[in-house]
Structure formats: structure tokens, C-alpha cells
Amino acid sequence: MPTVGLFNKEGQKVGDIQLAEGVFGIEVNQYALHQVVVAQLANKRQGTQSAKTRSEVSGGGIKPWRQKGTGRARQGSIRAPQWIHGGVVFAPKPRDYRVSIPKSMRRVAMKSALTSKVLDNQMVVLENLELESPKTKEMVKILNAFDAKKTLIVTAESNENIYKSARNLGEVAVLPVNNLNVYDILKYDKFIVTKDAVSKIEEVYA
Template identity: 55%
Template sequence: MPKVQVVNMQGSPVEEIELNELIFGIEPNNSVMHSAVVAQLANARVGTQSALTRSEVRGGGRKPWRQKGTGRARAGTIRSPLWRGGGIVFAPKPRDYSKKLPKKVKRLALCSALSSKVIDNSLIVVDQISFEKPKTKEMVKMLEALKVSKKAMVVLEGCDENNVMTSARNIEGVIISRADTLNVVDLLKYDYVVFTKAAVMKTEEVLSNA
């Protein structure tokens, strides 16, 4: 079982805990993580592009001139794609880009991403994170004590730690996430993942039931 040191907000060791081997101690599967990233980015796309075909363009219901005798090319509507202001040939229409992954594949991808953070020593566990009032300076001070110098994701147990969330919102390269809303893209995007001890337990609970 992988073990990790728990530190306080000043960066001093407090205790050592064992992580669930099936969640934090597996061999990362790069192929599955890639599939999860592709699916998540595809699901974020909004297929709202749209253009009008000749049947949808307003006007053009009458034949502009008679078929023969004018010397001009025959025309049935002024909304032909050949005309200015006409419809678009094979016009793009709203579409669904979403991709679905099996639940077990999603779980494996998350566990692979978490395990890769443990292997890279970029997963930090803090006994608890709490501020008396929202203070960006206090959050910066804590991250410096934890020696987090790059992009970081702070994972909390729930959404009731408003002071922590507000303290981190103005720090560039730092985001706050909940243990039950973890995703592969964010885990791979950020260099460090800072868990509270409660968030680790919540993550193990969520992924054990997945």
C-alpha cells in the first residue's frame, strides 16, 4: 500500500497515512487516460454552428424570370446557392460532439491519474485547510510552505469551505476542486494536487463505490 506523509498548513509533518492501493497505487494506464481526456474535451464542445440552406433562406418563392426568351440563364429562385444572399450548400448544422465512456473506464482513468501523481511525488496531503476569513495572502503563504511553486489544484471534501475557496480564487494557476468532482483533465493539467486528509477519504469512498 502506498504511504504518504500528512503535513500541516506550515508544511511540518504530522503523521503518515496509507492510501487505498486500488485507487492511488495502480500502474497508470496512459491509453485509458488519453481516452478520458478526449471524451471530456469533446463533451465540453458546444455544437452550435449553423447556416441556412436554400430552403431556409427568407424569400425567393417566385421564379425571378420566365424560363425561355430572356437570353439569361434559367433560374428558379433568387435564393439559389449560386446567387448572392442565397443558401449555403451542405450548410453546417448543430451537432452533438459528446463521447460516452463506460463507468469502469472512467474510474480506471481517474485512478491512473491519481496514481501518477503519487509516483511523481506531486500529491500533497494536508491535515486540514481552514482560514478564519478569506485571505489570499494566507493561501499563498500555505502554498509556499508546502513548496508548491507551479500550478496546483487544491481538493476539498465538500463545498462548505467558503473561506478557502475565496482565498484561492485570485491566485493565478490555482484552482479549488471537490473530492466528488475530480476529473482527469484537471489532474493532468496541474503540476501539484493538494488534498486535505478528509478529501482523501472522500475520494476513496467515491471511487470505491464507482
């Protein structure tokens, strides 16, 4: 059963916490991680890009000059792609980029991402993380205590004070447990999670 240190906000170790083997101690599945990250990024795409083909550009109905005898190359329309203001060849059109991933693969990928943070010693469990008011200075102090730069902070519930304290820090993100995802876990170097959030993760994925 994986064991990691339990820390307070000042960066002092106050004990150890045992993590569920089935969530934080599985064999990392690189294929599942790759598939889920690709799907997640694809699903973020809006797919609203659009350009006009030669049939959609206005004008160009008449042949610009006769077929033969002018010495110039034959042309059928001034809206052909080689003309300025002509249509676009294979123009992009609105489409859905969504990729469907089986639920079982998503679960394996999530467990693999969590396990990788434990194996790489990038996971920090906090006893609690409460701020009386939004204070970026306080958040910087907490991050410095763990030498954390590019960091994902996970809380058990949405916490406005913590979110507002971190939102001006460029490489820091704050997520409640129910918004936790594979891409963000892998994207950030440090994974700081509260003890209550760990319990919720284990409750869902164990």
C-alpha cells in the first residue's frame, strides 16, 4: 500500500497517510493515458472554423475570356482557387472533433495518472488548506514551502478563497475533486491535494 507524507501549510511533515493500492498503486498504463489525453484535447476543439469553396464565393459566373486565341491560359471563372479572391481548395468546414473513450479506459487512465505522481514523488498531501480571505501572498508562501512551481492544487470542494489566491499565479491551477482530469494531472509538475480530497478520490475510484 503506497504511503506518502502528510504536511501542514507551512511545509512541515505531521505524519504519513496510506493511499489505496487500487487507485494510487496500480501499474501505469501509458496507452490509456495517451488515448484519454488525445480525446480530452480533441473534445476541447470548437470545430467552428469555416472558409468558402469556389462554389460559395460570390461572383465569377461568367468565363473571363474566350477559350482559345488570346494567348493566355484557359480560365473558366475568376473565383477559381488560383485567382485572388477565389475560393479555397478543400476549405475547412464546421465539424465535430469529439472522440469517445470507454468509461473503463477513463478510469484506468485516471488511476495511472495518480499513480505516476506517487511514483515520481510529485504528490503532496496537505492536512488542510484553508485561507481566511483571498491572498496571493499567502498562496505563494505555501507553494514556496514545497518548492512548487508548476502546480495543480486539488480541494475536496470548490473554495473561492483558494481559487482567487492562485488565479494570478501563471503556472498554478486550482480544481475541486469533481473537476479532476487526466490532462491537468499530467500537465503540472507538482500535485498538491488535501486529505479530504484524497478520501473523495479513493471513494470514487477504489
